[in-house]
Amino acid sequence: MFTVDCPTHGGRTLIWPSGIDAVHNTPDGIEVRFHCTCGHRGMYVTGRQLLDQ
DSSP: OEEEEETTTTEEEEEOGGGEEEEEEETTEEEEEEEOTTSOEEEEEESOOOOOO
């Protein structure tokens, strides 16, 4: 579970595991696509960025 800023709620809200729609590793980090209990859909980016070698 993690928190996100939901514009529909007007603040921070919890996203439960059932609200995670997809997880993708990208060069910019880990993209977590989610939906809030109110129906708002969004994307959260986390993780370390890959370093150029």
